[in-house]
Amino acid sequence: MSVNILMPALSPTMTEGTLSKWVKKEGDAVKAGDVIAEIETDKATMEVEAVDEGVIGKLLVAEGAENVAVNTPIAVLLEDGESAADVNIAPVSGGSASKGATSDDAAPMAACSLPRAEPKGDVGGSALYSGSAGGFVEGQRIENREILVAQGHILPPPVFDETGFAATVETMTVREALRNAMAEEMRRDEAIYLMGEEVAEYNGAYKVSQGLLDEFGAKRVIDTPITEHGFAGLAVGSAFQGLKPIVEFMTMNFAMQAIDHIINSAAKTLYMAGGQLGCPIVFRGPNGAASRVGAQHSQCYASWYAHVPGLKVVAPWSAADAKGLMKAAIRDPNPVVILENEIMYGQSFECPTDEDFVIPIGRAKIEREGKDVTLVAFSIMVGKALEAAKKLEEDGIDAEVINLRSIRPLDTYTLLQSLKKTNRMVTIEEGWAFSGIGAEIAALMMAHGFDDLDAPIERVHSADVPLPYAANLEALALPQVDEIVHKAKKVCYAA
C-alpha cells in the first residue's frame, strides 16, 4: 500500500516550513534513512529522511514552496508493484496526527506492567479553607492527604497524641536525640545506612553519629571522601534499589553541591516514573548560622527545599522534635530533608524514650498557648520566640508560639486556627525575607484567613546581606529576641 510522506515537525516549536529542495525525484527508489528533501524550519535547514522503503510515486509539493504546514502530505511513496496511477492522491488531513481520545478509564496497560506504590488519586478541584477544612475534622484520618494538600486544601494535621509519650522521658541533648533516633531505626531495619563526611571513624564532625560505627560497623556507617555531589547521587541510586540511606552533609551549605541530585534525582523521579520508583532517603545536616563562620557556612535553606514538590522538609528545635522527626523521616518512603541547627546540638531537653515516638510530618506544635498574637517559628528561632513571649508577657501581651516542625508540608490548618484566636501573626526565620517561609505563610494567611487578620502580618528574618563575620555585624544581621518583641507589639498596635 502506498504511504503518504508528511511535512515533518523538526523542532518542538515548528508549525510550518519551506520545502527548499527535493533530493529525490519521482520514480527514485528510496530505502529507510535516505535523505529525500531539505526543509527550512523556524530554526535551521534540516534533512528529511525516508522511514520506509519504496519508490517515490509523486511529489505533491513543489520545490521552494513556503509555509507548508506540518503534516501536509508532501510526497507519495509506492511499495513494490504499485504505480503512481494506482494511487488515490487525496490529501490527508492532519487527522492522523490527532491525539487519542482522553478517556475517563485509561485503557489497561496491555504491554507492560506498572506496579505502583499507591492508589490512584480521584480528587479534583480545589477548595478554599472554610474553617471546617473542606469537611475534614480534626482527628480524622485522611486518605490521599498528599494530593489534597498539593491541590491547596487546608486539612487538619495528621493525628498525634503527644501527651501519651510524656510518661517516660529522659533529659538529653538534641545531638543525642538525633543519634538515638538513627540507632533505633538502624536496629529495626537493615536497609538503613548512614553516609557522609566524618560520620564513622571521627564519630561525626559535630558528634551526631557518636558510637554508630562501633555498633553497626563500616558497612552501614560509611565515611565518604569530600565529594557531596557524588555521594548524594550514589545514595539516591542505592535508594532506587530499596536501600534507605541517611545522607549527612557536614553542613547544609555543602549540600548545594549536591542539590541537583536532591531535586532532580530524588524528588522528581517518582513522578517521572509514574509511581514506579520511589526514593526512600534522608538528607540531613546543620542548617543556618552557627557562630562567626561567615556567609558561606551560615545560610538557611528552608525555602529552597520547601519550594520543591516531591520533597518533605522538617526542622527540629528541641530534642523531642529531633528524635520524633528523625524517626518519621527515616520511616517515610519519600525523600526528606532534615534541617538541623549546630547551636541546638548541645542544648538539653526532656525527650520521650518510647521507640514509637514518631512525630507525623506535617504537624506543628503549639509550644505556648496565648490569645493576643501568634509567633510562628522553626528550628532555633522557636527558642527565641519563646523568650520573646516571656518579655511580651511582662508587657501584658499573651503570645502563642507555634513550632512548625515541618516546613513542607506546612501545617497551615494549625496556623489558621491560631490566627482565628489571636488575629495577629509574626513569622520568624533565620533565612532571608525574599521568597522565604514567612512570605509563604503571610500569603496563605491572607488567602485563607483574611477576615481573621486585625493587622498586617510582620516578618522577622535575617538582614538582606550575606552573613558578616564581625560579631557586632553578625548580631545585627540575625533575628534577635528584641526584634520579635518589637514586631509583635507592632501587630498588636502596642509599639
Place this chain on the structure above:
Amino acid sequence: MAVSNSRPEPTAEDIKTYYRDMLLIRRFEEKAGQLYGMGLIGGFCHLYIGQEAVVTGIQAVQEPQDTVVTAYRDHGHMLACGMDAKGVMAELTGRSTGYSRGKGGSMHMFSREKKFFGGHGIVGASASIGTGLGFAHKYNEDGGVAVAYMGDGASNQGQFYECLNMAALWKLPVLYVIENNKYGMGTSQERHAAGQLYKRGDGYGVPGEQVDGMDVFAVREAARQAFDYIRSGKGPYLLEMSTYRYRGHSMSDPAKYRSKEEVQKEKEERDPIERLKALLPAYKISDDDLKAIDKDIKQIVNEAAEFAMESPEPHVDELWTDVLIPVKE
C-alpha cells in the same frame, strides 16, 4: 589502544539474535522520528540510530540480577533490557499506557521489573546513580553489576570522577560505559575532551579499554571480560565505546557541526547492522531468514506505533498522583 584479541567465534544463533535486537532499535527509532515529525511526540527526542551495537553487545553478556542506568538517549537501552516497545512508544506520545503513564517522556522512563533505572535528563547523573546501584548490589550481596552508561560529553562532568573515586575505593561492582559518539551535542570530542576517554579512570586505578562500538562482537567480548573482572571483586571497569550517531543530537538539531561526508563514511564503513550482515554467507544464514526477522520487527514497531497513537492521554487526575508515596496515618 587495548582492544581485546581473544574472542570466541560467533554462532549463527548469535548473529540472528543480535541482528534482530539491533534492527528492533533502529526501526523503533526511525518510527519515533516519524511520529515526532507528525507532531505526535513532543519536546526532545534523542535517537540512538547508529549506536545499536553498544547496548546489544553489553546486554548479551549481562546476568539477570544486573541493573542498567543511562542518560537521555535511552530508547535503545530500554528495548535491549526487554522493555516492551509498545510501552516505550506510548510514553513517547505521552499516553496513559506509557511506562511512566505519560508523565516522564522520552528522557524519563523506568522499569524496576526489567532493572532499568532510567532515563535521566541531567548529563552526568547516570554515573552517580549507577554507582549507587552498584553500591546496593554490594550491600545486598546479590552478585549484580550496575551498568552506568553515559555519553562522551557526560564524561567531563565532575560527578563522574567523584564516583570513579568512590567506586574504586570501595570496590563497587560498576561497569562505566562511555558511549563516545564523537560529539557532546554539537561540540566534537577534539574540542571538549583532553586526552583519551578510556584512560579517564587511570588516576583511580580503574582499568579502561577502547572498543569498536560499531562491532557487536567486539562490544560483547570486551563487556564479557569487564564483567569477569568486576564479578571477581576487583571493583569498577571502564569501557569507551567508539560509536557514531547518524541523526542529530535531538530531532531539532540540523547537525551543521559535521560534514555529510563524515556521516556517510560512518554509515558505509562501520554500520553495525551492515557489518553483521556481511557475516551471513559464512554462517549459511539466508536472505529469507533475515526477511522473516525484518517482517517481524516491522510488525512489532508498527503495532507499537498504533498502540501509542490509539492509547488515551493520561486521566486528568494523574496530574496529582505520584508526587509522594502516601504515608499511612
